[in-house]
Amino acid sequence: MQLVFLSGGSGKRLWPLSNNARSKQFLPLLEAPDGSMESMVQRVVRQAKEAELNTQITFATNAAQRDSIINQLGDGVDVVAEPERRDTFPAIALAVSYLHFVKACPDDETVVVMPSDPYTELGYFHTIARMADEVQNNAADLVLMGITPTYPSEKYGYIVPQKTTEKSLRSFPVSRFTEKPTVSVAEDLLREGALWNGGVFAFKLGYMMAIVRKYMQSSSFEDTFARYKEFPKISFDYEVAEKATSVAVVPFTGKWKDLGTWNTLTEELSHDSIGNVLLGDANENTHVINEMEVPVFCNGLKDIVVACSPDGILVCAKDKSETIKKYVDNLSLRPMYEERRWGTYKVLSDLSYADGTHALTKSIMLLPGKNISYQIHHHRDEVWTIVDGEGLFVLDGEVRKVKRGDVCVIRKEQFHAIKAITELVFIEVQIGSPLVEEDIERFDWNW
């Protein structure tokens, strides 16, 4: 069995902790069984392992999230990053092509595609195991998970099973799908026994490859990747689920939540505050998450969430947390904090001048053994002051060892790279005009 996690999302609704590079599923806000903090993806992958699904894991994602996934989950998972953002059908098509061409999985192997951010319990993964069994038993070409609804939601798609008197079925044939209904239609659907579409799909690899081939005759993963834009921009639900002639659903009745807003997320936090926070004695149902160095003090608050990150500061009534999405486009300039495969960086200051010059100061942490690629910039100088650790610094082909207190001055057009021996921390001052991330030309360096 192959488990494919879909990981996307712009992360607007959990601003300022999430951004394009750090969607909600990567926020380390949940408490793991050992008391440490874990993210939603770390939680679901841990649960998948605890359920002993005997599966290999592949993440279908985009380039911006690749490093976060590897940082949080290590090398035990495969990552297939789409070359451009399209929709869920192309993303799944690419991941399935990877299983076929790169991992050489056989056509009759079961593939289960699921979101990377459900907040759920172990029974969810036992349901996935039953779905895989139904696929192997040829109960249907496509087997979906149906979440037992707890209220007539307008937010979800619904799966309507065929009426049956047989109680012993492990899966039920699907009669039809209904996308995001009104509340009154949803009430009717609930009476009909409809289930929420949880976005979990099980099928045999060969079944999906046949659909992929309708759009692209390809002989390799590289070819599929290069021609990715030939796939239509369409969701998996529309392209596959709704067109399929043989579809079944397996119900799941356990705990399942979408922690997509601050309102729903804070319900699952085990502490009132995370980070450098001081709470006065007169707060009620208030959660404060602080990822900045400076302290936050709150008092006299009721039903409020406060979230602080290098990207910004949110203070919002919990029942208004849905409104963030429509405002956030006016707030976010660039991500001020990013987790990369080589480590993390945080923007400390961004000064701009009338002549178009910017001065950007960052705190950068390089993990031991990791490096920043050999590169040049055409429009900016960089000054690095090493504040902790040891590393190797390359400037125009000359390597020197650097440690705390050393200064690396890199002028425009100078080739440079740095590799951490121990965990390396440095303060970077970039000065340039224009000052854009994209002003990087990368070269090979043989460490």
Place this chain on the structure above:
Amino acid sequence: MQLVFLSGGSGKRLWPLSNNARSKQFLPLLEAPDGSMESMVQRVVRQAKEAELNTQITFATNAAQRDSIINQLGDGVDVVAEPERRDTFPAIALAVSYLHFVKACPDDETVVVMPSDPYTELGYFHTIARMADEVQNNAADLVLMGITPTYPSEKYGYIVPQKTTEKSLRSFPVSRFTEKPTVSVAEDLLREGALWNGGVFAFKLGYMMAIVRKYMQSSSFEDTFARYKEFPKISFDYEVAEKATSVAVVPFTGKWKDLGTWNTLTEELSHDSIGNVLLGDANENTHVINEMEVPVFCNGLKDIVVACSPDGILVCAKDKSETIKKYVDNLSLRPMYEERRWGTYKVLSDLSYADGTHALTKSIMLLPGKNISYQIHHHRDEVWTIVDGEGLFVLDGEVRKVKRGDVCVIRKEQFHAIKAITELVFIEVQIGSPLVEEDIERFDWNW
């Protein structure tokens, strides 16, 4: 007439915008008549000038506030900074000695001492003119301002005038003082016609010098300054006002407020937000002040103040803003933003390591023509990256011109200084163990 403003205060109640170096009276939050922003001290000095008091102004303050006063008010005011914090009587004694010895004011010149932070109107200064007249008319040795109370407050001291049937008096003899009474005592006081003690005192210079000489026979200001600790730690109210045999009060009935808490301060703000703030459409009686670069978004808040500075972030119900004072000692480590005579600095990051080493990153702005003194550090290296402007950098006696993009590396024990030609901005990384402000030895440099 000499006007002496008392400027002190630890600035705890308006955390995080105020701190030891930046008390509430220096916060640029009020709207001036021309639409620009001004601080409380800028406002009272502007009003004193508008009232045409024909006065010279001296600030009695402490060393930490000296630079803020000069930055905000320019060279048109004298500043007398006490060498150590004692109480209001010593501070006024020192200022009066300055008027006597340094400014050579005559003994019969009127001196009016007042706080630097009342939020009031022009009539207040016309009352001060009347107080000065009463001093010159020898109505009493000491003439106080009595604020007409608006409610039976427990926070203020009260001045009880003698009962009189004469309505034409410009001042009233004082019967007694009562410090911070209970509400029921305050209610009785109001029925007696008592007034709030606004901390405004008028007297002839010679009168006060006689009291000063009871504690210290001194022949110069320098001598008085050097022996400052000989003055008792006592307030002016206790030492002078309550002991005086000839005291009168001049009532003031106009607008007068102490903007000492976020609750009272926000009532006088002309805008809901200051700085990089986005307000959603569902806020009510909420004020947001943001002195950080990152954006603040607020929605669904009612009766709340949000204040963000490099020192920290406050989110507080307005009616709980009095509680800040008792929590703030657990919050403030070091001031993260300071206004100095030479410019400003802001702490961007403060990293610490297990071996006791700290790495402190600051953004520093030097005003044109200003300099940082020639100095050495015994325990830290400093790296300066110039990001804007031009200046002169001295290292071990060698002067060189520096501009944007230049890097100054200063090792322990190296003599260094920098002077701005145009407004100069640089990022400083300090690395040291221990890393303390006090690790500075200053020397002379002839620019």
